[in-house]
Amino acid sequence: MKACVLESVGNLVYKEIPAPTPAKGEVLLRIKACGICSSDYARVLKTGTYHFPTIPGHEFAGKIEMIGDGVDPVLIGKSAVIFPLLPCEKCTSCQRKQWAQCKNYNYFGSRCDGAFAEYLSVPVWNVLVYDDVIPYCVAALTEPAAVAWHAVRMAQVTRKDIVCISGSGTIAILCGLWAINQGAKKVYLTCRSKKKKIYIEQFNELQAIVIDDSFHDTLLSKTNGEGADVVIECVGSALSLETAIRSLRSEGRIILLGNPEGDITLEKNIYWKILRGEYSIQGVWNSIYKAERCDWNDVLVHMKSMYPILEKLITHKFELAECQNAFQTMTDSSIFSVKGMFINE
Numbered sequence: 652m653k654a655c656v657l658e659s660v661g662n663l664v665y666k667e668i669p670a671p672t673p674a675k676g677e678v679l680l681r682i683k684a685c686g687i688c689s690s691d692y693a694r695v696l697k698t699g700t701y702h703f704p705t706i707p708g709h710e711f712a713g714k715i716e717m718i719g720d721g722v723d724p725v726l727i728g729k730s731a732v733i734f735p736l737l738p739c740e741k742c743t744s745c746q747r748k749q750w751a752q753c754k755n756y757n758y759f760g761s762r763c764d765g766a767f768a769e770y771l772s773v774p775v776w777n778v779l780v781y782d783d784v785i786p787y788c789v790a791a792l793t794e795p796a797a798v799a800w801h802a803v804r805m806a807q808v809t810r811k812d813i814v815c816i817s818g819s820g821t822i823a824i825l826c827g828l829w830a831i832n833q834g835a836k837k838v839y840l841t842c843r844s845k846k847k848k849i850y851i852e853q854f855n856e857l858q859a860i861v862i863d864d865s866f867h868d869t870l871l872s873k874t875n876g877e878g879a880d881v882v883i884e885c886v887g888s889a890l891s892l893e894t895a896i897r898s899l900r901s902e903g904r905i906i907l908l909g910n911p912e913g914d915i916t917l918e919k920n921i922y923w924k925i926l927r928g929e930y931s932i933q934g935v936w937n938s939i940y941k942a943e944r945c946d947w948n949d950v951l952v953h954m955k956s957m958y959p960i961l962e963k964l965i966t967h968k969f970e971l972a973e974c975q976n977a978f979q980t981m982t983d984s985s986i987f988s989v990k991g992m993f994i995n996e
């Protein structure tokens with residue numbers, strides 16, 4: 652099969668490698684679509700994976716073509732998305748089904764081979780089959796959509812809430828859509844350009860405010876001079892965190908979702924605001940899968956009706972053979988992009 656193999660930092664090579672065969676309890680997935688995550692930019696271009704060579708790619712959907720021993724044959728031919736985390740099933744977190752907290756997990760696309768390839772063999776536990784009406788490229792958004800869904804659930808958004816989302820990337824827009832889905836009164840995303848604002852405002856009732864000198868005045872004017880009830884920070888920079896804190900009303904809630912790009916420091920007066928405003932700060936990580944609830948199932952249910960709007964997130968589609976160009980394009984700040992995706996027809 653063909654795959655994009657990360658052989659060293661910055662060296663993603665499209666090449667022929669042996670296709671996997673499904674072991675006992677596994678299915679062989681023909682990968683139809685795999686998203687390029689912003690964490691893949693760093694993985695491929697800056698930090699590398701846990702070892703080389705590795706096939707990146709953890710946001711994917713495909714068709715089950717073959718099964719290993721002990722797997723129900725009814726799965727053959729079904730469309731499926733894959734939870735990319737492989738828990739140890741032994742640690743105390745796993746015993747509580749808190750898979751994302753597992754102390755010794757494996758992960759498709761970073762710790763072991765992922766889905767920038769034509770095929771991947773995966774344990775049947777990680778498989779969720781879904782309704783064929785959802786196109787593969789949208790189904791491949793289930794992972795980031797589940798992360799965003801988890802964040803919005805943790806924020807406990809209600810009909811009374813004005814939600815501000817610091818950021819305007821894929822996860823930020825998904826958080827905005829889920830906040831509206833949960834009944835938020837208004838949802839504002841922050842963005843850096845008029846072009847991005849126009850792009851964001853084509854998604855249902857999402858509104859965007861360009862970050863400029865008058866940003867905080869604009870936000871206050873839209874929130875009765877109070878600030879937002881809930882802020883979800885999706886960038887992971889000091890500036891974004893500061894924007895988030897300054898955007899919040901007294902006794903508001905901040906959800907921290909963005910992966911930190913480096914050390915994050917706060918000015919003293921911003922820190923004071925957390926204390927004086929009695930803010931609640933909640934970190935969120937990954938998503939809940941097959942436990943007391945399943946963010947992945949919730950997302951797939953909503954996707955069935957929302958796939959046309961979700962498809963607008965995908966600004967770029969690439970073939971695996973174009974992997975070098977794909978990473979160049981997606982990280983070129985002069986090119987407007989949101990979500991890039993590898994497609995195997």
Ligand SMILES: [Zn+2]
Nearest residue numbers: 688689690710
């Ligand atoms: Zn991701």
Ligand SMILES: [Zn+2]
Nearest residue numbers: 739742745753
């Ligand atoms: Zn574990």
